[in-house]
Each structure stands twice: as structure tokens, then as C-alpha cells.
Amino acid sequence: MQSEKKFITDGIKQNCRCDGRGILSSRRIKIEKGVCTLSPGSAQLNIELSSPHIICGCKLEIGVPEVEDEGIVNLSIELAGKSLMTDKERMAEVKSLIEMLMLNYFNKKQLCIIPGRKCWKLFIDVEILDKDASNLIEHISLTITSALEDVKVLATEGIVNKNTKEEYIEILDGTVRINIDELPIITTVAQINTSSVLDLTAEEEGCADSLLHFSIDKNGTIKGIIKENPGRLAVDQVLSAANIAKEVAAHIFSDLGTGSIKYKLS
Amino acid sequence: MEIEIERNLVMPGDVVPCPTGSMPGYGTYQNEVGEIVSNVMGYPAMYNRLVCVNSLRGCYIGETGNVVIGRISQVGNKRWKVDIGASQEAALQLSSIDLPTGEHRIRSEEDQLHMREYFNHNDLLSAEVQSKSQEGKAINLQTRSSKFGKLKNGMLVVVSPNLVARMRQHFCQLNNEVDIIFGRNGWIWVYYNNTNELEVPLIRRQQIVRISCLLKLMNKALVMISPEKIQQVFERTSDIELEDLLAESTLERIKDIDAVE
């Protein structure tokens, strides 16, 4: 095991990783929308030459709001197949990171139907199919973004009868799209010894000293940073990782529409 | 000597065509009428009078004399447990390893305490199947030769065991000077055989990574794996850059080389 780690870290030093990539290149991922015909919105992420990786499905219900003029967003992340206690803990950590870095910026006001009385409850269910899935935070954020783009919400109008105070929800023609203009994506910059590495595989994640998750929106603004893994960083390393993350986010946003993403920084 | 009966795919329940007087081997059983019936999906083969079916998929079964690669999963009472991708973990007895000093002696209490210095948890090693106990089918390994032992300076590629062809020599070196150990359990070790240097030099590393990527693609394309086939695939794809090697287009090229149906 030690010698395998050494092989991997030496390779990263020499800019030749175990699958031929350079340290600032990603794998090619393909995102397909509308895979679950029964859901109002869904997306599936596959890594080239690999079995299906991550599926995200969204469903909507009408419910009672907690905050007067906002709807409710509920995220669940599960590992397909049998999962150990450590996997469940890991999934809980991943879920809290995604909520902090991404879903906090979701515009919940658009889910309001009747302020204080009725709103949409949006359930985002993520299923991870590959037990060797790596770079989870980044890939899940991309899958969720695509699934939300795919969602079609029934157009509704909420009416409150002024006299009887009864509420009606009238269903109008057509569907509405969810607004994700301000929703950021998350990209991870890992630190292995002194090199910054992108899109780690499962074996490489075992050697990562620290992981910096950056949440960046369409305009290139950093919306959040969280560091994971017990590794130690100097201030300069943090700032240069921020630069790398911004460049990656720009590539991702321009490729997101095509459904096929691969980035390579020089 | 293994002879393959005509290349007809048999499914569980199909009768295997064979000369009278044959005995059922692995992958088959004999039914009440005396016919030899297949247990698995695969291609039938004959060893003298034994009729067997080589399964297309499935975990490694194990035969005495096979060279395998495994990972230590437990360090225990005078023996290690090794994961070789079979239905059960294999056992490596303390008495079945080569002591680093090369001595031949009975193992003492001291040796038991130093087991971790020989092989530690999660180490990769190459070994030979010493025996297979009939009840419970537990496999016993041995590393009683200097060519077996702990592995380093390389990377592991895991393919389907059915794709690893029978070969005389499991420790090979390809034309471009990459060393390979073919484990019959489908675990293949691609490495740099020079213990003098601290780090694997970049040129060798690129060759090792190239061969590993080709092996992964051959696994996906269901191409039988042997040194000659690897050489063929290597030549066919030598124009592709290392970075772009793991791609759908390369897979198509490899599939053209006669694939296992």
C-alpha cells in the first residue's frame, strides 16, 4: 500500500498520472438530462468508459412553507447497494457540504405559491451508482445543476378568497422552468505534496493531503470555500488554488450546455 | 493438455457434446441420464477425459500451480489472509514464505512477532497457489521463490480472470521494456524492475501507464490478454497520445482485433 501511494505521488510530481492525464486535466464526463421519464426533472452523469456514475431525480410536492415567502428544498444522497456505517457518515458529510456551498444560494422564493400558506417542496434525490466514485462533490453539483435545468414545474397561481379566506391553487397551462441563474457549481482543487491536482480518482483521493472545495457562480464569483482533509496549507497555496478553481468554473459553465465536459488547464 | 471443443456457447442446463466415457469437471455436472450438463455460461474444453466449461464471467476459481497477485487483508496467527478476488480469501502460512535471509529453518516465536515486517496489511504480493483444500475450497498460497513476494514500483490493473490466457511464463517483459506479472486471478502488475533507483523515471512511467491503460481497454473490449496480444494492441495504438488513450475511439480500434465473442 505504501509503495502504491509512492507510485501515485511520484507520478503526480512528474505530471503523469495513472490514467495518462496531466495534473490539471479532468476526465471526460457526459451528462444526460431527462433520463427518468417519471420525474419532472432528472439527469445522469457518466464518466467516459465507465458504468453510469450518478443519477439525480427531482420531484415536487405542494406543502406548507416554513419561511413565509419561500419554498422548501430537501436534498438526499444515497449510495446504491449495501453501504457500511462509514459510507453513511461520508454521505452525510457530502450532503452538508453541498447544502452549505450550493443549495444555500438556491432562490427559494420562486417556489412560493401563496405566501405563508402554500409552497412547492422540491426534493432532490441523488443516487451514487459506482462505489468507486471519486470527486463526488464536484460531480454531484454538476448533476444537480443539470437536473434542475431539466425540471418542469406546473404553472400555478395561488388565490386567496378575501372574504372566506379559503385558498385555491389554480393550475394554469404549460410549465415553468426553475431559475438557476445564480446557482453556483462546486469544483475541488486537491493538494498532493506541493502540487495542485484536479479531478482525482479514488486511489488518488487516498493520497490527497487537503481538498479545497470552491463554490463559484456563472460570473466567476467565489461563493464559498471549504477545506477538507487534514493537510496544511500556506496562504499562497489557498490563493493560487482559488485562481485555478475560477478557471475551471469558467470552462465548466461554457461546456455545461453541451452535455460533455472536459477541461484541461495549462 | 487442454483442447477446446468447438466454440459453441453453452448455457446452464445445456448438454455438453463430448465423447463417451468423459468425466464431468468444473463448470459441469452429470445428470441422471449420464449426460454431462453445463453449470455456467461459457465455452467447453477438455483435459484428457475431463470435460469442463470455462465460464465467461465469474470470480476466480483457482488451480494449483497458478501464479496470482493478491492483497493482504489480515495479519493473523502464523498466517496471513490474502484477497485474490476469489469467493474466499486465500491463506498464506508463515511456513510458506521465503525468509528474507534465505535461510531454511523452522519458524520460531520471534518470526510470529515479526510477521508485519514481511507482509503488512494492504501490501500487494505475487504468489503461487500451493494447494486447494477440497472441503470449503480454501486456497493456500506460497512465496517460496525469490521471484515472488511484495510488489512495488508499479500499478495494478484488475481484469476479468477469464481473459488472462494460459501462458508458460507469467513474469514477462514486453518489447518496450515494461515488466508485467500476469496473475491468473485477473490481477495484473505492471512495473519497473529496477530496485536501485529511488523513483520510477518519467519515460518508464509513461510506458507503464500506457500499457495499463491498454489493459483496461482490452478488458472492456473482451480481448484475450497475453504478451503477444498486448504487443499487437500497442502497435495499433502507438500513434495516440498518452493523454487521449483512455477514450471511446481507442476502444473501437481495439475491438477490431479479434475479440472474444
Place this chain on the structure above:
Amino acid sequence: MEELVAEAWSFSKSFDKTASGSAYLESQSHKILATVNGPKEYYELSSSEEYVRHSQATLQIESAHSQFIKSAFGSTILVDRYPKAVIEIKIQIIEGKESTALPLMINAATLSLLDAGIEMRDTLIACSAARNGEKIVINQEGSPQVIVGYLVNTDEIVMLQETGGIDQERLAELLRASIDSCKTFFNYLQNNFN
């Protein structure tokens, strides 16, 4: 130089004799209690990970924000010195908002680890720096806010969180501000640790 606004801290330690180490930290907005138990024998059902666990100590953190605290101390405590052992850290917020408590929780935990005599690579101090109008405020609310866990002598960051959106200039500025306050807190500790 911008004006830095900070709040006063006071702490006491070794109040809980049954724990290996303990500390109580009080600031204007929070009161935090931390206790440490261990290192002590770790019994775990044997699994195939048996060896890896036992070659170093395991950290068990019982508190809010436990995943971040665990990863910060994972790089600070010298776990190789305590094989086959477990170190249990429990941090409670007696008063104050949970969402802003993280830096103080880390400092309380550091104090209790110092009290328990557990070997650490360096002293881990955490601070948050945020913009509130014209001023930079320490350990108070503001946006954008950067929370940093810092090893004072080796000058390294072991924990980093930023929420609210930030541009790179601000990021550099807030990072340096929080590192400076970590150093100030460290000096305060050194002078008052009795």
C-alpha cells in the same frame, strides 16, 4: 490600516477532574465547554481495517460541526504517538449561536487538549474574520466571512471555510486578518496559561 474589532476572551481549565483535560471559554457572545478523554484503549470489532486503525489513535468528536473539527485536529494531534487508542473530545455550547461558534469551539478544544497533555504538532487557533461595513470584525458576524484554523508556529492553515461569496482581494485580506488575530489570541494564551 482598517480598524479591527474583536471581543474579549476569558478561559479556565482543569475544572472537570474526571476528564483527562477540560477547558471553559467565554466570550461576549458564547460560552463553550470542552472535555477530553483519553488516550485510552480502543476496542473495535475486528474488520479488515483492523491494522490501519490501530497504528494510530482514532479521534472521536462529539459536537456540532464535528466533521470540520475532526479534520482540523486530524492534522494537529500527533496520532502516531498513540497507537490502538482513542481520543474523545466533547464540545458543548452552553450559550451562543451554533452557526458562529466554530472558531471558539476549536479554541476550547485546543485548550482542553493542552490540559490533557496530548502531543500536538503545534497549537491550533481558529478565528473568523468578516467585513462589517468599513471594518473588519473578528469572531463576529459579517459577510463575507472567512473562518481559518491556523497553526501559529509553523504558519500553516489546517481549516478553511468561507461563506457568502468573496473576491480574491478580500479573500487575501481576510485571511491575513484572521491569521493575525490567531497570533494575538495565542500570545494571550501564553501569558495567561496558569
